[in-house]
Amino acid sequence: MPRTADTLARDEQHWQGIARQFDLEPGPINLENGYFGRMTRTVAEEYQHNIHWVNRSNSVLVRQRFEQLDALQIRGQLAALLGVPDNAVALTRCASDALQSLIRNYNRLQPGDQVLVSDLEYDTVKSAMRWLARQRGVEVIEIVHPHPASFDSLVGAYTNAFQRYPRLRLMPLTYVTHRSGLVMPVQAIAAAAREHGVDIILDGAHALGQIDFDLTELGIAFAGFNLHKWIGAPLSLGFLYIHPERLQDIAPDMGEFHFPSDDVRARTPYSTPNIPALMTLPRVFEEHRAMGGAATKGARLNYLRHTWSEALRELPGVEIMTPQDPRLCCAISALRFTGHSDQQALVNRLLQDYNLFTVVRNGAGFGPCIRITPGLATPLEHMQRLIQAVTELARH
Ligand SMILES: Cc1ncc(COP(=O)(O)O)c(C=O)c1O
Structure with missing residues (x-):
């Protein structure tokens, strides 16, 4: 059995x-x-092998093979791991890059709107939200969660804020908070946010690989992750998720033009990625699954x-x-x-x-x-x- x-x-x-x-x-x-x-040892060995391969072959094989074929397959495997369509994910260098791209390109704020941050968010995310508010003439509402926390106190902190600040439009939410490991009741908070017309950008940096979740069930349209914490990938990999029906609410990143404007990959800065690390991902996913x-x-x-x-x-x-x-x-x-x-x-x-x-x-x-x-x-x-x-x- x-x-x-x-x-x-x-x-x-x-x-x-x-x-x-x-x-x-x-x-x-x-x-x-x-x-x-x-x-794992096998992932590290494969990563080393890929470093040597990319170094030897340089742009010839990378341009001929990696960009045309491998990169798309790897993205497909990542999407399959999450159970989302391929066109909902774009690879980044880390969770911070993904979250910052989502925050700076969120285009639904009007002057006079409000955004919400809690004390439990990652500091980079907090500062990005404060930056966004300054850029758009938006007010930042900062809340401190009651301690010790309970399921109800966490949800209640948000429902209180939604009722008190009717101009709230956007908030980050950290799935697993990095200071104490508190796991946020994301689904309940997202349901309340939806009722009040508040969008959530989910910080899933610590969730992927140790929590079994389904973004659609959670009711999350925007999220940022890395692959180098609990999935076991080489350092320098992350990705963002945008529900395909919400793509128009995140603008192409700073006029990004390498991909069409209806392509999720236009929502990230275009750059030369860590190709050997990306090439190692199929092995990483295989081992993640083999461990259960x-x-x-x-x-x-x-x-x-x-x-x-x-x-x-x-x-x-x-x-x-x-x-x-x-x-x-x-x-x-x-x-x-x-x-x-x-x-x-x-x-x-x-x-x-x-x-x-x-x-x-x-x-x-x-x-x-x-x-x-x-x-x-x-x-x-x-x-x-x-x-x-x-x-x-x-x-x-
Ligand atoms: C909650 C949380 N969000 C975001 C990040 C940033 O992740 P990355 O280092 O992949 O940019 C971290 C990193 O520790 C984190 O703990």
């Missing part, structure tokens, strides 16, 4: 086998896998996160920043030592005394926290080491 993703998540032997597919540098235990993901896709990877990562966060949730002197509601949780979570004003000092102790590598994240309304992100090569034992380390540090 096939095992469910949740049963498989607890099978250490299975995940030891997966971990052996990655080459790991000796050194601190990496609990900061949220920055970018490791490629987002459902299986997400279940494992969630299990690791759940193990440490629930063991420490009631510990005096420690606050777990994400709620217990499984709808709001993923691989990433964060903690705070409540008796200490300097969380960086605790990050230093985790590294020096316990060999655990973590980072402080600032900028959310709830203040600084220490982000903990296991990866696909993380064994359960590393979570136990974290639990022991935090328990000992909280005593002093």
